[in-house]
Amino acid sequence: MAKASDVKSGNILRFNGELVSVEEFIHRTPGNLRAFYQARMRNVKTGKLVEYRFRTDEEVEIARVETNDYQYLYDDADFFVIMDNDSYEQFNVPKVLFGSSARFLKEGMNVIVAFESDEPIMAQAPASVELEITYTEPAVKGDTSTNALKNATVETGVDIKVPLFINQGDKVKIDTRTGDYIERVK
Numbered sequence: 001m002a003k004a005s006d007v008k009s010g011n012i013l014r015f016n017g018e019l020v021s022v023e024e025f026i027h028r029t030p031g032n033l034r035a036f037y038q039a040r041m042r043n044v045k046t047g048k049l050v051e052y053r054f055r056t057d058e059e060v061e062i063a064r065v066e067t068n069d070y071q072y073l074y075d076d077a078d079f080f081v082i083m084d085n086d087s088y089e090q091f092n093v094p095k096v097l098f099g100s101s102a103r104f105l106k107e108g109m110n111v112i113v114a115f116e117s118d119e120p121i122m123a124q125a126p127a128s129v130e131l132e133i134t135y136t137e138p139a140v141k142g143d144t145s146t147n148a149l150k151n152a153t154v155e156t157g158v159d160i161k162v163p164l165f166i167n168q169g170d171k172v173k174i175d176t177r178t179g180d181y182i183e184r185v186k
Contacts, residue, residue, distance in 0.1 A: 001061055002059070003058070004054035004058045004059075004060055007037070007039070009023065012063040012116065013060055013061060013063060014062075015061075019063055019121055024038075024039065026038045035056050037054040037056065044121050064117070065116050066115050067112060067114040068112070068115075069112060070083060070085065070113050071110055073090065074107060076092065079094055080095055080105065080123075091113070097122060098111075098123045098125055100179070106129065111125055112124040128176060129174055130172070130173050131154040131155050131156060132171050133152050133166060133167070133168055133169065133172060134154065134155050136150060136153070136162065137151065139164035149162060150166075152172075160174060160180075161180075
């Protein structure tokens with residue numbers, strides 16, 4: 001157990017039996033009242049925001065979380081199988097931890113996963129990925145009045161919008177958080 005004064009932004013706490021990530025942790029001393037810590041925390045599993053005031057001497061439990069780079073190997077029903085790059089140990093990570101960016105994962109990509117006592121609690125895909133266009137309609141001449149977009153399918157099977165000059169077989173960079181086209185890769 002640690003004191004509330006030991007907590008910093010970015011720590012993972014066990015709060016009311018749930019794991020929460022500390023987003024903001026401010027020390028306050030209002031007028032002639034006792035000092036306290038105002039915390040804004042986000043539940044790791046549900047994403048719900050929690051605000052709480054800790055007394056300065058209140059005990060809190062800081063969770064031991066290991067965050068590391070892993071290699072994505074393959075899709076297995078409701079899980080992704082990842083491998084530790086150093087020990088070659090394999091782990092099953094639930095797909096829901098990756099959120100909407102999971103649809104852009106390709107075998108061999110590096111991902112970041114956080115474990116708390118052998119249980120995956122957070123997973124993050126790369127911010128952007130480079131994927132090949134497997135299908136797109138040809139551009140119609142004269143459709144370039146403004147920055148027009150057309151539908152395209154990438155090698156993971158996801159449909160995205162790309163500019164008219166992108167052709168089948170081109171490699172493009174995609175933002176995994178939004179699914180937006182960033183640029184063409186040479």
